[in-house]
Amino acid sequence: MNGALSTATIVAALALAVWYLLRTALDRAPGRIDLIAVVVLGALVAVLVLVAVVGLLDGSRPADTGTFAGYLVTTIGLAPTALILARMEPTRWGNLILGIACLVLPVLVLRLQQIASVTGV
Amino acid sequence: MSDQPSAGTTARPADAALSSGVGRVLLLVYGVFALSASARALVQISTHFSEAPLAYLLSALAGLVYIAATVGLARGGPRGRMLALISCTIELVGVLVIGTLSIIDTGDFPDATVWSNFGSGYGYVPLVLPFVGLWWIYRHRPTP
Numbered sequence: 001m002n003g004a005l006s007t008a009t010i011v012a013a014l015a016l017a018v019w020y021l022l023r024t025a026l027d028r029a030p031g032r033i034d035l036i037a038v039v040v041l042g043a044l045v046a047v048l049v050l051v052a053v054v055g056l057l058d059g060s061r062p063a064d065t066g067t068f069a070g071y072l073v074t075t076i077g078l079a080p081t082a083l084i085l086a087r088m089e090p091t092r093w094g095n096l097i098l099g100i101a102c103l104v105l106p107v108l109v110l111r112l113q114q115i116a117s118v119t120g121v
Numbered sequence: 122m123s124d125q126p127s128a129g130t131t132a133r134p135a136d137a138a139l140s141s142g143v144g145r146v147l148l149l150v151y152g153v154f155a156l157s158a159s160a161r162a163l164v165q166i167s168t169h170f171s172e173a174p175l176a177y178l179l180s181a182l183a184g185l186v187y188i189a190a191t192v193g194l195a196r197g198g199p200r201g202r203m204l205a206l207i208s209c210t211i212e213l214v215g216v217l218v219i220g221t222l223s224i225i226d227t228g229d230f231p232d233a234t235v236w237s238n239f240g241s242g243y244g245y246v247p248l249v250l251p252f253v254g255l256w257w258i259y260r261h262r263p264t265p
Contacts, residue, residue, distance in 0.1 A: 064164075066164060089142070093143055093146050097146050
């Protein structure tokens with residue numbers, strides 16, 4: 001797992017989570033900027049997952065490759081899922097959906113790092 | 122200020138979607154737990170089932186309960202609501218019983234499930250989630 005890229009993803013997700021929770025508290029429905037922000041975050045996550053997949057193909061696999069792959073699939077799917085649900089929910093709860101997704105993402109990335117680090121020795 | 126979207130929802134019609142509003146937020150959270158709990162059980166059972174059969178079977182049960190709750194919330198209607206109600210109740214009992222047992226008797230639970238230690242491995246979300254779920258289902262009861 002690429003350290004800098006993971007850290008950037010985690011920081012971006014947490015910053016966006018604060019933003020979305022604030023928007024929820026202010027009773028705002030997701031606007032264009034909110035939706036674009038989660039698309040950008042999703043793109044960042046996609047790059048992260050791509051780098052991880054290339055790492056897998058390189059040979060140095062985590063001991064638990066199955067679990068690692070499962071987390072990769074979940075990680076890349078989370079932001080798009082949240083985006084679809086949020087677009088279906090044009091109320092404050094749409095922003096809460098985005099906020100929760102942004103809180104779950106760092107956990108997933110941390111888990112990926114954990115699984116990858118157990119490996120390598 | 123935008124208007125309060127929840128203002129008119131105190132008397133929800135019987136056919137209002139269970140999966141709208143807070144229900145859609147719950148859908149995401151239950152979906153994430155359905156996935157993580159059942160994936161965890163799958164890995165546990167397929168790789169080292171004999172180490173802790175009871176804990177891993179409970180893991181699988183937890184996964185199924187979360188899947189059922191997600192489906193119930195997504196489907197809505199009387200049957201979806203009933204499915205969500207039953208699975209949220211099992212979930213509540215599960216997290217309280219397994220949580221208590223895992224603290225009292227660690228011998229039977231050498232490896233963790235989603236509900237061990239009241240879901241501390243998952244930020245105690247598994248403990249809070251059934252209460253929120255049941256509150257939402259109750260709030261959403263059809264008006265006679």
